[in-house]
Every structure is written in C-alpha cells, then in structure tokens.
Amino acid sequence: MSANTAASPSQLSIKDLPWQIQWREERCTLCGACTSVCPVGAIRLGVFRKREIHAHPSLSTRPKTTWSIRYGIQQCTEPHRACVGCATCTLVCPNDAIMPMHSDEKDKLRMHRNIGGQARTRGGRRNDNESVLDRIKFIRISMLTDPALDAGRHEFDLRTLLGRVLPPQEGVRAALDGGWVPPVREIYPLMIGSMSFGALSPNMWEGLQMGVAYLNEELGMPVRICTGEGGVPPRLLRSRFLKYVILQIASGYFGWDEIIHAIPHMKEDPCAVEIKYGQGAKPGDGGLLMWHKVNQLIAAIRGVPPGVSLPSPPTHQTKYSIEEAVAKMIQSMSMAWGFRVPVYPKISGTTTATSVLNNLTRNPYAAALAIDGEDGGTGAAYNVSMDHMGAPIASNIRDCYLTLCALGKQNEIPLIAGGGIGKNGNLAANAAALIMLGASAVQIGKYAMQAAAGCVGSESDRCNICNIGKCPKGITSQDPRLYRRLDPEKVAERLVDLFVSFDTELKKIVAPLGRSTSLPIGMSDAIGINDKDAADRLQIRYVV
Amino acid sequence: MCRLFALTASEPVSPMHAIRALDVMREGHDGSGVGLFLSDFGGPLAAFKDKPILSGICTREGLRRLDAAMEDWGFTPLWELPITPQGPRPRWTPERDVYVLRVYDMPAHIAALPQQERELALVRTRLELRHMGLENEDIIVFSFWPDAAMIKEIGDPLQVGEYLGVERDELLCRTILAQGRQNTNYAINLYACHPFFIQGISTMTNGENTAFVPIRDFLMNQGVPGYEGYNSDSEVFTHILHYTLKVLGLPLEAYKHIITPLKDHELENHPQKAFLARLKQLCRRMIIDGPNCVIGAIPGGTMFMVQDSKKLRPGVVGGRPGLFAFSSEICGLDFAIPDRDRSKDVQPMHLDTVIVGPSRQEVTVCRQTQPLPLHS
Numbered sequence: 023m024s025a026n027t028a029a030s031p032s033q034l035s036i037k038d039l040p041w042q043i044q045w046r047e048e049r050c051t052l053c054g055a056c057t058s059v060c061p062v063g064a065i066r067l068g069v070f071r072k073r074e075i076h077a078h079p080s081l082s083t084r085p086k087t088t089w090s091i092r093y094g095i096q097q098c099t100e101p102h103r104a105c106v107g108c109a110t111c112t113l114v115c116p117n118d119a120i121m122p123m124h125s126d127e128k129d130k131l132r133m134h135r136n137i138g139g140q141a142r143t144r145g146g147r148r149n150d151n152e153s154v155l156d157r158i159k160f161i162r163i164s165m166l167t168d169p170a171l172d173a174g175r176h177e178f179d180l181r182t183l184l185g186r187v188l189p190p191q192e193g194v195r196a197a198l199d200g201g202w203v204p205p206v207r208e209i210y211p212l213m214i215g216s217m218s219f220g221a222l223s224p225n226m227w228e229g230l231q232m233g234v235a236y237l238n239e240e241l242g243m244p245v246r247i248c249t250g251e252g253g254v255p256p257r258l259l260r261s262r263f264l265k266y267v268i269l270q271i272a273s274g275y276f277g278w279d280e281i282i283h284a285i286p287h288m289k290e291d292p293c294a295v296e297i298k299y300g301q302g303a304k305p306g307d308g309g310l311l312m313w314h315k316v317n318q319l320i321a322a323i324r325g326v327p328p329g330v331s332l333p334s335p336p337t338h339q340t341k342y343s344i345e346e347a348v349a350k351m352i353q354s355m356s357m358a359w360g361f362r363v364p365v366y367p368k369i370s371g372t373t374t375a376t377s378v379l380n381n382l383t384r385n386p387y388a389a390a391l392a393i394d395g396e397d398g399g400t401g402a403a404y405n406v407s408m409d410h411m412g413a414p415i416a417s418n419i420r421d422c423y424l425t426l427c428a429l430g431k432q433n434e435i436p437l438i439a440g441g442g443i444g445k446n447g448n449l450a451a452n453a454a455a456l457i458m459l460g461a462s463a464v465q466i467g468k469y470a471m472q473a474a475a476g477c478v479g480s481e482s483d484r485c486n487i488c489n490i491g492k493c494p495k496g497i498t499s500q501d502p503r504l505y506r507r508l509d510p511e512k513v514a515e516r517l518v519d520l521f522v523s524f525d526t527e528l529k530k531i532v533a534p535l536g537r538s539t540s541l542p543i544g545m546s547d548a549i550g551i552n553d554k555d556a557a558d559r560l561q562i563r564y565v566v
Numbered sequence: 567m568c569r570l571f572a573l574t575a576s577e578p579v580s581p582m583h584a585i586r587a588l589d590v591m592r593e594g595h596d597g598s599g600v601g602l603f604l605s606d607f608g609g610p611l612a613a614f615k616d617k618p619i620l621s622g623i624c625t626r627e628g629l630r631r632l633d634a635a636m637e638d639w640g641f642t643p644l645w646e647l648p649i650t651p652q653g654p655r656p657r658w659t660p661e662r663d664v665y666v667l668r669v670y671d672m673p674a675h676i677a678a679l680p681q682q683e684r685e686l687a688l689v690r691t692r693l694e695l696r697h698m699g700l701e702n703e704d705i706i707v708f709s710f711w712p713d714a715a716m717i718k719e720i721g722d723p724l725q726v727g728e729y730l731g732v733e734r735d736e737l738l739c740r741t742i743l744a745q746g747r748q749n750t751n752y753a754i755n756l757y758a759c760h761p762f763f764i765q766g767i768s769t770m771t772n773g774e775n776t777a778f779v780p781i782r783d784f785l786m787n788q789g790v791p792g793y794e795g796y797n798s799d800s801e802v803f804t805h806i807l808h809y810t811l812k813v814l815g816l817p818l819e820a821y822k823h824i825i826t827p828l829k830d831h832e833l834e835n836h837p838q839k840a841f842l843a844r845l846k847q848l849c850r851r852m853i854i855d856g857p858n859c860v861i862g863a864i865p866g867g868t869m870f871m872v873q874d875s876k877k878l879r880p881g882v883v884g885g886r887p888g889l890f891a892f893s894s895e896i897c898g899l900d901f902a903i904p905d906r907d908r909s910k911d912v913q914p915m916h917l918d919t920v921i922v923g924p925s926r927q928e929v930t931v932c933r934q935t936q937p938l939p940l941h942s
Contacts, residue, residue, distance in 0.1 A: 193845075198941075430789060432851060539856070
C-alpha cells in the first residue's frame with residue numbers, strides 16, 4: 023500500500039502472516055517452479071524497480087541516479103492467499119533458494135480468516151502439540167523372577183479381537199450346544215481409521231488398500247482399514263480383498279446404495295461395519311466434503327450430483343434418539359449380512375462415552391465401541407471444532423475400560439481408541455499406552471498420511487488445506503494434476519514399512535514387560551506418568 | 567523363586583516328608599514362609615470326612631470373636647488338633663496366640679442344602695471370617711472345607727515344620743501341596759502365601775504372573791464368592807481353575823486351554839478346532855503370560871502340573887504306583903522317592919497337563935493337541 027493512503031482493517035503485512043517466505047536472490051534461477059506449485063498462490067513473480075544513486079566524494083561532481091529492473095519472488099498478503107507453510111516451493115526449488123519460515127509471534131491473520139462472515143474451515147488436526155500419551159512411561163520391566171523376553175526372537179501373538187465376546191459361561195454353552203455366537207475377527211491392534219474415498223485422492227486410497235492387502239497376504243498381518251463415509255469402488259466390493267475392509271455408514275449414507283446392491287455379489291463378507299455417530303475432529307458436527315472435491319468420480323461413487331458440498335447431518339436423523347438409532351442400526355446392519363459381520367458404533371470422545379458404553383453392554387449385537395478423541399483429524403471442519411471441541415482419548419478410554427471391568431465385561435465390547443496416536447511421532451509408545459489403559463485396538467489416520475504419503479500437515483497449523491482439494495502431495499486432492507504426484511505403489515510400500523516397524527517397536531515395549539502370549543490390554547500396572555493429577559485420573563502409577 | 571513340592575499317595579504320609587523335600591531345594595527359597603495344603607486324611611480326621619475343617623491363625627481375642635460367630639451361625643466344634651509350638655521360635659516367625667485346625671459340624675439348614683449350595687455356604691462362611699479378621703487383624707482363615715486343612719507360617723520351612731510339630735499321626739494324609747516361599751514381590755503376608763484355596767480346589771505356583779492385573783480385574787468382577795484378596799499375583803491361577811471347573815463346567819484338561827491356549831498353527835489339526843478357537847476368544851482375559859509352573863489338587867484326589875506356554879520353569883513328576891511326587895526341581899523328587907524308575911519321570915512341556923488320578927497308580931500326560939472330554 024502507499025504510505026499516504028488509508029489502511030483497510032484486513033490489510034496485513036508479511037509480518038502479520040503465520041509463515042514468511044525467505045527467498046535468496048543470489049540462489050534463485052527464476053525458473054518459476056515455486057510459483058507454479060504453490061497450492062494457495064501465496065507467491066508470485068515479482069518485478070522490482072530499483073533506484074541507485076551514485077554519489078561522487080567530490081562536491082563538484084553531481085550525483086547520478088540510475089534505475090534498474092529486477093525479477094524475483096513476492097509474497098502475497100491477502101488473507102486467502104496467505105502462505106500455509108507447506109514448503110512445496112522448497113521441495114521443487116533446484117537451488118534451495120526459497121523456504122517458508124514460521125513467524126516469531128502469533129500471527130494476526132487468525133483474526134481475519136472470517137472475511138465475509140465466513141468462519142474458518144480447514145483440514146488437518148488440532149493445533150496443539152501437547153500429548154498426555156507421550157508422557158506415559160512403561161515402568162514394569164521384568165527384572166526378577168520373570169525374565170524379560172527377547173523381542174527379536176520370541177514368538178508373539180499381539181492380535182486383538184474385533185466383535186462381541188460373550189461372557190465365557192454363555193459362550194461355552196452356546197459353543198457346545200450349537201447356539202448363535204456373535205462374529206469375532208482376530209485382527210492386528212493397529213487399524214487404519216476411517217478416511218473416505220473423496221476425502222482422500224484415488225491414488226492415496228488405492229495405495230492404502232494395496233498396502234493393507236500386502237500386509238495380510240504376504241506378511242500375515244491382519245491389518246484392517248475403514249472406508250470412512252464415501253462409498254467403495256465397485257470392484258473392491260466384489261473382490262476378495264473386501265474382508266480386510268471395515269465399511270463405514272454415517273449420517274449421509276453416501277455410497278450405501280451401491281454397497282447394498284453389491285451384497286449379493288460379494289465374494290467375502292467385509293471385516294466389520296462401523297456406524298459413525300461422531301468423530302474427534304468435529305464432535306457432534308457431521309461430515310463434510312466440500313464442493314471443490316466432488317468431481318464426477320466422487321459423485322458417482324457417492325450417488326450424488328457433482329460440484330456440490332456434501333455435508334452429513336450431525337446425527338442419523340431417521341431415528342428418534344441416539345440410543346434407538348444405535349440399537350436399530352446395529353440390528354439392521356447385522357441383519358444385512360446374516361449376523362456374520364460385527365457391527366459397532368464410532369463416537370467422538372465425550373464425557374457421555376460411558377453412557378453409550380453402558381447402553382451397548384445390554385445390546386448383544388453391539389460388536390465394539392470406537393472412540394475418537396479430540397486429537398482426531400479430518401479432511402474438512404470448522405477451525406473452532408477442531409481446536410476446542412471434544413474429550414481427550416486417554417481418560418475417555420480409561421473410564422470406559424474401568425466401566426467394563428466393574429460390569430465384569432472387560433474386553434467383551436472391545437474399545438477402539440483413536441485421535442492423536444503418534445501425533446508427535448511416538449506411534450508404538452502411544453498405542454501401547456492406550457492398550458494398557460484398556461483399549462483393545464487403536465486406529466490411526468493422520469500418521470498413516472504422514473508416514474505413507476508424506477503429508478506435511480502439523481499441529482503448528484502447517485498446510486492443513488485438505489478441505490479445498492489443493493493438497494500439495496496429492497493425498498487429499500481430487501485434481502489429477504495434483505494426485506498424480508502420488509504413486510500408489512510407493513504409498514503401499516511405505517504403509518508396509520510403517521506396520522512392520524510398528525510391530526518391532528510394539529514387541530520392544532511388551533517383551534521387557536514379560537508379555538508375549540496375548541496383547542496386554544488393561545495392563546495398567548506396567549505404566550506410569552510423572553504427573554500426579556494425571557496418574558490419579560488414569561489410576562496408574564505416579565513416577566518421578 | 568519359590569520351590570514347590572507335592573505328594574499324592576495311596577497310603578497316608580507325613581507332611582514333614584514334603585517339607586524335607588523342600589529343604590533339599592532350599593537354594594530356591596529364602597525362608598520367608600511355608601504353606602501346606604493337606605487333604606484326604608488318614609488318622610483321626612478320617613472319621614470326619616464330610617465335616618468342614620477350619621484352618622487359620624488367631625489372636626486370643628480373635629478366637630473369642632471367631633467362636634462367637636461360628637456359634638451364632640450354628641457351627642458346632644467336633645474335634646480340634648491342638649498345635650503347640652515346640653522348641654525355639656524360628657527366625658522371622660512371629661509369636662502367635664493360636665493355630666486353629668478344628669472340625670465343625672454343620673448346622674442342619676446348611677447340611678440339608680444341595681451340594682452346590684452347601685459348598686457355597688461354606689465358602690461364604692470362610693469369607694465372613696476372613697473379612698472379620700481383616701477388620702482387627704486378629705483372625706486369618708486359610709480354608710474351611712471337608713477333609714482339607716492348611717498350615718501357613720513365616721520362616722524357614724524345615725524349622726517351621728519342626729516348630730509346629732507337623733510330624734504327627736493326626737496330619738498323615740494322601741494329598742499334600744507344599745511351598746517354600748521366596749518373597750520377591752509383596753510384603754510378607756500369609757494371605758500371599760501359596761497354596762491358595764477355594765471350594766476344595768488348591769494350587770500353588772512359582773514364577774511371576776505378568777498378566778496379573780487384567781486377569782484380577784476380570785475375576786474380581788465376576789460376582790463369584792471368593793474371587794477377592796489377590797495379595798499374590800498367583801492367586802488368580804487357583805481362581806481360574808475354579809472358574810474352569812465350577813463356573814464353566816469344563817474338565818481339568820480344559821484348564822491349560824484357558825491359561826495357555828493353543829496357537830493357530832497348533833489348533834489347525836485339532837479335532838475340536840472350532841470349540842477351542844472359540845474358547846480361546848471367550849477366555850482370552852484369563853490367558854497367563856508366565857513364567858509359571860502350577861501344581862494343584864482338586865476334589866476327589868486328582869493332582870496335576872502345568873507349565874506356561876513358554877515353558878520357562880522346570881517341573882518334574884515321578885514316583886511309583888501308590889506314591890507320586892510333583893516337584894519344581896528334580897533334587898526334591900530324588901529325595902522324596904529315591905526308589906523309583908527315573909526313566910519314567912515326566913517333565914511336562916508347554917502343551918502338557920500331567921495328571922495323577924485318585925488311584926495313584928500312573929502318571930497321565932494330557933497334551934493340548936488331544937481331544938478334550940467334552941459333554942454338551
């Protein structure tokens with residue numbers, strides 16, 4: 023702006039933005055790669071006029087002024103073009119001439135992300151690096167009568183059960199007398215949580231599915247992946263790989279017309295059906311796929327017209343109450359597959375989780391309860407929902423586990439924990455901590471995107487533009503020019519790396535605790551934390 | 567690590583014989599305690615086969631309270647074995663007022679109950695006494711059951727055995743479980759001392775149970791009288807056996823399938839694959855993770871030994887028709903039954919349940935890969 027004109031309220035300087043572009047003129051070749059890849063158009067070619075004054079030491083010689091033109095990179099300051107810090111410019115720069123740097127103070131942009139009264143929406147994760155799970159330590163090391171086991175050479179069975187487990191007395195009777203026994207799957211305790219076809223690009227989805235198939239068929243690791251609410255490609259529905267897939271039904275019922283019609287043609291039952299009632303990133307606020315991403319393919323799979331935003335309602339509105347909805351939907355979905363497929367609800371972390379659980383204990387068809395804590399991620403949500411809504415997963419899972427214990431039904435309804443597992447890179451430690459607090463399994467989404475596809479999003483509000491389909495890595499974009507950057511084969515390869523290394527780390531945790539023959543669910547004597555209040559709240563040991 | 571020794575004999579033998587075998591294995595226990603489970607008595611107790619025997623330790627005031635309570639509940643003392651300490655009190659053994667080993671006549675309303683309810687009434691009576699004793703720490707009750715008695719005390723096993731005069735005709739019996747403690751995990755507390763007992767079932771274990779907390783959390787919320795205490799991580803082994811036999815109604819051979827179920831590749835060719843796979847899922851909460859050797863006795867005179875699935879503990883069973891010993895170390899067996907055919911000794915492996923039945927004529931090895939005797 024000019025020095026002598028009025029500044030509008032939303033006139034920001036580069037200093038006011040969260041990310042500042044550092045550009046090194048001496049390295050730049052002006053190739054233009056950075057400006058062409060920037061997903062939000064935060065940088066553009068700058069044409070700078072420079073005045074140079076040549077003054078002579080002698081007063082008798084008059085100074086001369088010359089003008090030159092230079093070309094370079096210029097950062098935009100309009101709020102909608104503010105740099106998101108993804109550093110794709112750095113990635114493509116041949117000379118390392120450009121890099122976004124985080125501001126040294128809180129940005130002012132956050133107060134202006136509501137131009138036109140539109141509250142900020144974004145994708146990604148809660149902007150908070152704190153994690154109580156990271157602070158949990160494994161303290162019961164086998165050093166005496168029970169020898170620590172050899173993580174590298176011992177035989178481990180770390181599978182978990184997904185499905186309603188009857189009380190032993192009832193189950194034995196049913197097994198001996200030939201009565202109906204609820205379906206139970208033996209699966210790997212690290213699951214890939216629900217990310218829809220639509221939220222993810224076709225290449226990302228395909229890569230994850232290929233990775234899961236490889237883990238199952240080549241490595242014998244029964245890893246399961248949930249579809250999210252976005253339908254399933256017809257070929258997958260009719261393939262033998264469906265048994266590795268958990269189908270999600272949510273309040274928009276997207277894609278379920280296709281799924282229901284495919285049932286007679288299915289070669290295998292799906293692993294399970296997840297009924298979504300809530301998610302950690304936007305608790306109590308339905309799903310959302312913004313219009314940017316609803317292209318012909320997505321529209322066809324979901325059974326909707328293209329180019330419109332697809333919000334799912336906050337709840338399943340065809341039923342009278344949540345309890346009723348849960349009971350009836352579990353019954354209906356169970357019936358659709360002849361009671362051969364476990365059906366369970368997924369809710370967002372909430373203080374009412376124990377009430378939901380109590381309800382499920384009285385429903386013999388309820389196969390599990392998945393709880394997605396406040397750190398859960400999303401493809402699109404309001405910023406306020408992501409940053410401030412929902413309950414943390416650690417105490418939520420612990421409360422639910424202790425509720426089941428008090429009812430004498432521990433592990434009969436497996437608890438699946440999600441939200442923030444591995445948010446700071448400590449995937450196995452976070453997962454093991456939740457398992458020892460009482461989770462039967464944990465599910466990840468963002469970590470898989472980071473490790474398997476190179477997602478650059480972070481809790482420091484980096485990138486997080488999954489909602490507008492501009493993902494610079496092609497993970498959450500439906501634009502072929504972007505998602506062709508992602509090689510599905512490489513995603514599959516990295517996913518396998520992730521699970522194999524996780525498996526090693528999990529063994530490195532449980533072996534020193536003297537555990538190998540079963541997953542140590544609820545082994546709360548093994549963990550401690552250096553925070554007295556947290557220790558009291560979680561009923562684990564306080565250690566300093 | 568604790569040492570275990572058990573005898574099952576056609577002719578009654580002295581518990582001191584088992585204690586001497588423990589003494590041979592003394593490098594494995596530290597003198598912090600001894601526990602005895604005695605059953606199938608010869609001698610005068612044989613005359614009271616159906617009458618419950620109360621075993622425990624009381625202060626004088628505790629005994630007064632116990633007498634009053636038992637009288638109140640209608641139990642009448644029939645016979646008592648006075649245990650008078652002899653000689654110098656062993657190091658670490660506290661001075662006790664009264665060691666109780668007393669036979670009671672059941673009140674008519676309990677005696678008339680069907681067997682299952684009568685058994686539960688006896689369990690509840692023991693628990694009432696135990697809870698009473700915990701209030702003032704003046705009554706410790708180990709068992710209250712027909713033809714079964716328990717003696718437990720802190721101190722070196724041999725010295726305690728001599729101090730309490732265990733070598734006596736009144737205590738001759740056919741089933742003996744004996745444990746010499748090595749106190750590693752918990753403060754010396756007699757309720758943490760093996761063998762453990764519930765409803766006629768007794769087991770003792772060495773090693774440590776790394777899966778203790780989740781198993782305890784499961785058992786103590788099943789609403790089964792007696793699933794409480796858990797002063798030792800090994801008490802759950804007794805309760806899981808009780809759960810197998812009494813709650814699930816499965817045979818002894820199923821116990822191993824619950825605590826250490828077969829792995830998938832082992833299940834593959836089992837004739838009861840479907841049932842066992844289901845049982846593994848249903849009872850996953852009771853899977854132990856070792857390292858443990860469990861020796862136990864169940865009503866009717868059957869004795870057994872099992873190992874954890876990693877087989878990280880020693881254990882041997884041997885003897886001759888009429889007399890068999892279950893020992894955590896071979897030296898204990900060699901001491902107790904030197905004149906046996908050693909080639910017939912059995913060291914159970916990770917799939918085995920070694921059983922000597924009430925006839926005490928042979929050792930049976932039941933492998934988990936064999937069919938279970940199931941009845942629908």
